[in-house]
Structures are given as structure tokens and as C-alpha cells.
Amino acid sequence: MMLEIFEKYFGKHNSLSESTKWGEEVSNQKTFDEQREIVDKLASLLYLNLSLIFREDKKLEIDHGEFKEEIIVGKVNDVYSEAVFLKPRNLNPPYPVVVILHDHGGFYYYGKERIYRQDNTQTFVNEYQKKFYSSLPWALEFVKNGFAVFSPDAFYFGKRRLSAELVGLLADDNSIDELLNYEEGSYEYIRIFNKISSQLEPMMFKNINLYGTNWPSILLNEDLAWLNYLLQREDIDKNKIVCMGFSLGGFRTLFLSSLRNEIKCSIIIAFMSEFRKMLGKTARHTFMVHIPGFTRVLDLPDVAALIAPRKLFIMQCEYDSLFPKDAMQSSVERIKSYFVNFDCGNQFEYKFYPNGHEFNLNMQKDALEFMSRNL
Template sequence: MSNVFEEYFGIHNKPHYLNQQLTYDILQSCNFEFQKNILEKLQSLLYLSLDLCFTEKSIKENFNENFTEELIIGNLSNIESEAVFLKPVSSNPPYPVVVVLHDHGGFYYWGKERIFMDDTTQPFLREYREKFYSSKRWALDLLEKGVAVFCPDAFYFGKRRLPQELIKTFVDNGTFKELIGFTDGSDEFIRLFNRISSELEGIIFKNINLYGTNWPSILINEDIAWLNYLLAREDVDKSRIGCMGFSLGGFRTLFLSALKREIKVSIIIAFMSEFSKMLGQTARHTFMVHIPGFTRFLDLPDIAALIVPRKLFVMQCNEDSLFPFDAMKSAVDKIEEYYKEAGCRDNFLYKFYPNPHQFNSYMQEDAINYIFSNIQK
């Protein structure tokens, strides 16, 4: 069984495969002492390599009226994952690109598809967008601005979702037979698959830790590897790279933007708080954001300090049930102080919206305008 887990987690996540000098290159480019102190603490908490890169196995193109869709299958130490690259027909390469990191939402069967795929035949996807996105395929709005969109599947979602071989190991025989009795991709299959994946998060979390790493490290390593793939493409303008994500995607955006300076502008949506002020409430969150020992040394606003002096917009939801308001407010106050200390306060923006945990049409409009205004030449 250990080999099955290794095949799923990826051998690049074994400690002796990782770059032990993670922070060296970043430290050399740090402009501020507080960034160096944060990086030194972070190195002991995450197991990362900034050199990982997906290699392209195949590309399938689909042509739409306003954009070209490239479905990319990539390989990383014998694991396969997928990303989509949406290229607007209204502009020519090299394209400015926004890396969109998808959210969690209990929707494990698909990852990248939630931001762009037509939902006319998919009831669950339609319900999902209605709840979180004001029923919009909002990535298409970026394309209308002439900006390309790159969205990879995260570990445990989409192409990287839990394989049936592991599901069979952990669920009872009746549940497994029920799952495989449905047509893969049908609404019934997706709903049951999502429920099973949610119930197994705790077990997978334990096995990841026993493997010698933690869940955020696996997420971030694959995001790094996909970004490095993107940066190697000739049709990408490396000077105009943005990154944004909602919820879990905001968590991923925070860490990827902190570690990869090629990202010029970032938007963290509905995932900024001080974990240290959430005692008794963090159990509401997915296991995917838990870094053992994190709040002994750092907190989320400290990671945002690594983005300084680049452009950052933090979007918060007043009625977010996942975060106490005072913890959200103190987090952005702390980030603001970092930007002030660096003499670039104007490069940081935050805003609170009068709604629950979602990325609705009003927030989408603000986010897209911010990205577009800061990614132009």
C-alpha cells in the first residue's frame, strides 16, 4: 500500500528529494530584513522545491468563439495532472497571464473546470456556481480584457483527485460498490465521490504526515511546478503575470505569490485571517491548510509580507463563517504595516464586502479591474 500512496503523493515530496536550500535564492533578493526572518522560519515548516516543473505530455485544443482552450496533461515525477490555458482571440502572444488557483468548496471531482466549463449538462456545477460565483463562468471576463488564464488542478481535485484504488481501501464495500455502480461523471457519481472525498480528508492528512511532509507542501509544490511550466512557454509575457484565487485558491495564491517573484500582482479572495486568533474555530477548515506548528512561529499576514513590494489586493467577506471578523481585520492591518515599513503602502489594497463566503459578481468586477489595471504594460 505504501507504493500506492507514493504514486499518488509524488516521490518529489519525499524529504530527501527536496531542495534543502529552499530560501537561498529568495533570501538573496529580499529587500527587507523582516522578509529574511520570515523565510528562515518558513523553511522549517514547509517541504518545498522551487525548481519543480511539470513536463508537457500532451495538449488538446478546443476552439471557441472568443478564446482557444488548451487542455494540458503534465508529468511530474511520474504523477499526471492537468491544467487549462485559455487564450483570448482578441490579443496576440506573448500574452499577459493570470494564474487562477481554484477553490475547495467540497467539489473534489473537478478543479479547473469550475471557473470556465459550460454547465448546461452538469447540475452540480450549476448549483456550485450559483452558490459561490453568482452563477458566472467568471474566468471568461478576464479573456474579454485580452488577458490569458492559466488554471491547474490542485492535489486532491480534478485530474489529481483521489484514485478509486485508495477509495476502495478506506470505505466500506457497500459504499464502494454504490460509487462504481454509477456512471463516472454523472451527477450521482459526482455527488457521492465528493462526499467520500470529504470524509476521507482526515485519513489522507494522516498518511501525508506519515509520508514525511504536510498537505500544504504538496499543494504548493504542484502550484510551483505548474507556474514554472507556464514561465517556460514562449507565448507568455513573463513581465505580466498575475495570480488570484478564492478560498483555498486564496491560500494557494498567498504562498505561491510569496515564493515566486515572477508574479507581479496578486489577489487573495476570502482567505486572510490570523490563525492564532481562531482557537476553537479552525476545525471548520479543510485539513489542506493546516501546517503543523505554523502559529508557533508565523501567521498568514507574515506570509503576505513576502509579497512586498509587489501589488496585493486582499478581498474579505464581512459575513464569512470561516473567519472571525476581528481576525480578518487584524490580518490586513498587519499586512498594511509591512507595506508601510517598506515604503510602498500604495501597493496594498484591502476591501470588506457585505456578504458571506463567496466570490460574487461585485467582487469579480473589482478583482478583474484590479488585475487588468496592474498587468498592463
């Protein structure tokens, strides 16, 4: 019974019995021998199925005047999730698309909504946008500038957040009683749900490993499945696909872009460092980014090397308390050396911003400029 509960949440495709031999498929797409070696090492650490696809189960379209919002419910095996597709009003398909992979921020109740919702009744969303995004639903600015935006909920967030069944199974009675004192979706309910989800991350990390996989593999399998869904749509320009993300979204962008050549341009925001240099106080990141054994064979700049010769922009926050500054600096220097060695140094850019861990208005403008210039 316990296995069935977790299998329903994790997805049968992430179980030990599923095939994980994907490295050769990616290596055959790559140009450089060094990249093939990196793929071989990565394939020993991540348990992926590159052919997974979310099948559209339901779709709801809302007309907002300047843009249209599609809410898509998708299914892969027995797992249901949700994504949003924002379409510009003044542009005919096929659309250039920005795939935005949302961040963590301790905000589990919602996923994709944080990047585009502009509803004054969504107090928690508004506070979150104020803290990290200069109070802006920043994805809408990309839509206004002629890009469609596609954003899925990540595993453990939004429609993929912890189910009531798992909360009841894993959380302590006091936390559950406190949660049930409030109406679902209310400010206090969301606050307590976020607290419970944060407290349960270590336990969930252990259960994922006992299940026979790791957290990044589950995240990436679902990101791959949503990208495969997107690529089947006839209303997108498959030669103009950007992938970007802030914080955890930057981590997700790094790995998804490294595996799929359909992504022509990538922007990694506030998540690039050398993990080997992060021993100590900065090793307080979410469990979601930990791949057991990763630093024995690879580091984040090596994964970024797989994006070459496609376009890559890394936005670093100079006063980001989550990363040592020297590790942020050395990581982009290593990536630059890869791109130069592959004779595509002009395809890589990076910039340090004089702020903490955020994606503020100045950074948003630079991201839009980079996309517009490079697509």
C-alpha cells in the same frame, strides 16, 4: 506495496529523502531583512522543491470562437496532472496571464472546470457556480477583457483526485458499493465521490504526515511546478503575470506569490485571517491548509509580507463564517503595517464586502478592475 501506492499518488519528490533546503534561494530574492527572517522560518515548515516543473505530455486545443481552450496534461516525476490555458481570440501573444488557483468547496471531482465551464449538461458545475460565483463561469470575463487564463488542478481535485485504487483501499465498503451503483461522471456519482473524498480528508492528512511531508507542501510543490511550466512558454508576457484565488485558492495564491517574484500582482479572496485567533468554531477549515507548528513561529499576514513590494489586493467577506471578523480585520492591518514599513504602502489594498463566503459578481468586477489598473 502500501508505500508504493501512496508514493505514486503523493509524488516521490514529496518524500522524506528529497532535499528541502529552499529558503536561501528565496531569501536572496528579497529586499528586506525582515522578509529574510520570515523565509527562514517558513523553510523549516514547508518541504519544497522550487525547481520542479511539469513537462508537457499531451495537449488538446478547442476553438470556442471568442477564445481557445488548451487542455495540457503534464508530468512531474511519475505524477500526472492537468491544467487549462484560455487564450483570447482578439489578442496576439505574448499574453498577459492570470493564474487562477481554484477553491475547495467540497467539490473534488472537478478542479479547474468550475471557474470557466459553461455547459448546461454539467449540472454539478452549474450548481456550484450558482452557490459561489453568482452563477458565472467568471474566468471567461477575464479572457474577454484581454487576459489569458491559466488554471491547474490542485492535488486531491480534478485529474489529481483520489484514484479508484486509493478509494478502494481507504473508503468503507458501503460507500464504495454506493459509488459503483452509478456511471462515472453522472450527477449522483460526483455527489457520492465528493462525499467520500470529504470523509477521507482526515485519513489522508494522517497518511501525508506519515509519508514525511504536509498537505500544503504537496499543494504548493505542484503549483510551483505548473508555474515553472508556464514561465517556459514563449506566448506569455513574463512581466504581466497575476495570481489569484478564492478560498483555498486564496491560500494557495498567498504562498505561491510569496515565493515567486515573477508574479507581479496578487489577489487573495476570502482567505486572510490570523490563525492564532481562530480557536473555536471557525477552526473547521479543510485539513489542506494546516501546517504543523505554523502558529508557533508565523501567521498568514507574515507570509503576505513576502509579497511586498509587489501589488497585493485582499478581498474579505464581512460575513464569512469561516473566519472571525476581528481576525480578518487585524490580519489586513498587520499586512498594511508591513507594506508601510517597507515604504510601499500604496502597493497594498484591501476591501470588505457585505456578504458571506463567496466570489460574487461585484467582487469579480473589482478584481478585474484591479488587474487592469495595475498591469
